[in-house]
Amino acid sequence: MAVIEPTETSTVLPGKPPFTVDDLLRFPDDGNRYELFNGSLLVSPAPLPLHQRAIRRLELLLEEFAPPTLEPLSTVNLRVTEKDFFIPDLVVVPTAVVEANELMFAPADILLAVEVVSPSTRARDRTFKTAEYAKAGIPTYWRIEPEALxxxxxxxxxxxxxxxxxxxEVAQLSTPxxxxxxxGDLVRPRGA
Structure with missing residues (x-):
């Protein structure tokens, strides 16, 4: 078995598998997005520019139409269990929950979870996240790809x-x- 020694460019993570949410809270802020599934670490790089564009535009759109009792937020911490932790690209939660929350949301707080598919997260967002968000009881999940919602x-x-x-085509949605x-407007260049 090969032992990999840390280098100047590697990140040494505290704890050992299976990881818990408490372990995750001790990880360094190294630009990666760390999530957990059953204690296994899921690592994603920072989002690509088109991914960021889609999230920002959707958050602004959802903010515009949101009733005062609901609020869209991007990249929140979602603690499902001690060994399951996700960071949805966007969520809609009750405003009262936002006021009372400092670090973690529970699945019961989330009315809508949104994932914008990237090349590095395609398989997770299409199958794994769909199953996990349903299992957690999140009422609505939107998956956004360049060609469709x-x-x-x-x-x-x-x-x-x-x-x-x-x-x-225009998506006419009533939930949340x-x-x-x-x-298509979420990823279209400005002014196009």
């Missing part, structure tokens, strides 16, 4: 759907509140 709604403990809205947009 995929909307999953919780029914009897699993997600129905998805309903698919292609770029170029009424909003309408063309998914």
């Amino acid at each position: 995929y909307v999953y709604t919780l029914q009897d403990g699993s997600y129905a759907g998805p309903e698919v809205y292609k770029a170029g 509140y009424e909003v309408a947009f063309d998914p």
